[in-house]
Amino acid sequence: MAHGSGLGGRRVAGTAAVALGIAGAAVVTAGFPGLLAQASDDVALVARARGIHDRVLVLDTHNDIDPGHFTPACNYTQRLTTQVNLPKMTDGGLDVSFMIAYVGQGPLTPEGYDNAYRMAVAKFDAVHRLTEQIAPTQIGLALTVADVRRIAASGRKVAVIGIENGYQVGLDVRRVAEFYDRGGRYMSLAHNGASQLADSNTGEATQTWLYGGLSPLGREVVGEMNRLGMMVDVSHPSKGAMMQMVALSKAPIIASHSAVRAVANHSRNMDDEMLMALKQSGGVIQIVGLGSFLKIDPPQRATAIADLRRQLEVRPPRRAPLPPGPPPCPVEAPGATPALDEPDPGVAALPADRRAEYGRRLAVIDAQWPAARASVRDLVDHIDYVVKQIGIDHVGISSDFDGGGGIEGWTSAADTFNVTLELVRRGYTEEQIGKIWSGNLLRVWGAAERVAKEMAAGRRR
Ligand SMILES: [Zn+2]
Numbered sequence: 001m002a003h004g005s006g007l008g009g010r011r012v013a014g015t016a017a018v019a020l021g022i023a024g025a026a027v028v029t030a031g032f033p034g035l036l037a038q039a040s041d042d043v044a045l046v047a048r049a050r051g052i053h054d055r056v057l058v059l060d061t062h063n064d065i066d067p068g069h070f071t072p073a074c075n076y077t078q079r080l081t082t083q084v085n086l087p088k089m090t091d092g093g094l095d096v097s098f099m100i101a102y103v104g105q106g107p108l109t110p111e112g113y114d115n116a117y118r119m120a121v122a123k124f125d126a127v128h129r130l131t132e133q134i135a136p137t138q139i140g141l142a143l144t145v146a147d148v149r150r151i152a153a154s155g156r157k158v159a160v161i162g163i164e165n166g167y168q169v170g171l172d173v174r175r176v177a178e179f180y181d182r183g184g185r186y187m188s189l190a191h192n193g194a195s196q197l198a199d200s201n202t203g204e205a206t207q208t209w210l211y212g213g214l215s216p217l218g219r220e221v222v223g224e225m226n227r228l229g230m231m232v233d234v235s236h237p238s239k240g241a242m243m244q245m246v247a248l249s250k251a252p253i254i255a256s257h258s259a260v261r262a263v264a265n266h267s268r269n270m271d272d273e274m275l276m277a278l279k280q281s282g283g284v285i286q287i288v289g290l291g292s293f294l295k296i297d298p299p300q301r302a303t304a305i306a307d308l309r310r311q312l313e314v315r316p317p318r319r320a321p322l323p324p325g326p327p328p329c330p331v332e333a334p335g336a337t338p339a340l341d342e343p344d345p346g347v348a349a350l351p352a353d354r355r356a357e358y359g360r361r362l363a364v365i366d367a368q369w370p371a372a373r374a375s376v377r378d379l380v381d382h383i384d385y386v387v388k389q390i391g392i393d394h395v396g397i398s399s400d401f402d403g404g405g406g407i408e409g410w411t412s413a414a415d416t417f418n419v420t421l422e423l424v425r426r427g428y429t430e431e432q433i434g435k436i437w438s439g440n441l442l443r444v445w446g447a448a449e450r451v452a453k454e455m456a457a458g459r460r461r
Helices: 043-055 086-092 110-134 145-153 174-181 201-205 216-228 239-248 272-281 299-311 352-368 376-390 417-425 430-456
Strands: 059-064 096-102 139-141 157-164 184-188 231-233 254-258 284-288 395-398
Touching (some): 043 417, 043 430, 059 157, 059 254, 059 395, 059 430, 096 110, 110 139, 110 157, 110 174, 139 145, 145 157, 145 430, 174 184, 216 430, 231 254, 272 284, 284 376, 284 430, 376 417, 395 430
Parallel strands (some): 059 096, 096 157, 139 157, 157 184, 184 231, 284 395
């Protein structure tokens, strides 16, 4: 989930010509809807990629969820407009989805902690409903690495629960064990903004640090996660917190949805020193398919758009009061094509003449400082960099779908194959692609399980 990063993540329509695809390079190939084909691809290469994609276990470590899409009447057995659901997982050959109990950072108060806890529990419960009541013959909840393999071998899809933000732990370290019992298998100690456990990457802009890394309670939570076998996720916390977690954790750590700073300089990404620490821990970074972390817009672009909005008095329109009852179920219209650009309601609400002027001036900005528009090729550029820097055993893939993720060529779980196709184009072997798509992450999870067993047996403290 990328909330709180302004225009980060799935962009609000920022380009005048909302161009579809990467002009000139993207074509739809018959038989493979949405396939991001290139003129240089031969039939044999695509077929080989298809074979590899079908044989390896394809696992995505970060998909956000809305409990409203986990009810008997409205759920993931339907082709919802969500980027992840069972029909789209099937279309794209995505086998394993880490569904996320995410709560945004709020005030560090008893009320704040209580609200966060309730929101998190609603998400844990949602995943249990899907896998136990709504669709147990189609998807199973994995609590162990062995479960992942067993459920996948049975032909079902696999759900795993990840926890985003330690805020919902509140001040009670026993909540970590409760969340583990509810199925949580990784947890990030912070999101955007410091939690009671750790500083956040967002502190970097103003060098505002509450703890210079982890709080004393945060350190305790890391120990508790090791004891239970819950993976430590360093994706949102600050660099200081990340380095302390590597030093403290007895198990390898993960970055569940991040990218690399040398390729795209964003505070959510890992620099070379962090990558080296991650390697030494035996961990894995799951490169995220979220545009603003993969490719950085020219810095002048954001300022120019902000100026334009101010001059033309673009304001978010007043929210209409929600009608009573549950919101309508967002079932996708047949043949709908996914759009990465969402209409900007503030611009849509302008009078016609000012709206036209906005369009004209935005086109000038587009020409001068074009939006970066990341694609699957950029995602794999980040993978290539990690492989070169710390080796093939320390990299994986995540999308952040339904939380800001989605790039050209990988707009939903339905076109996950495009990522494998690009990996094959770059010369990765089936064994390497198997590691990238799931082998590395499952190795790290297995190590976390082993550390917990050793601690329980008193062989390790
Ligand atoms: Zn996130």
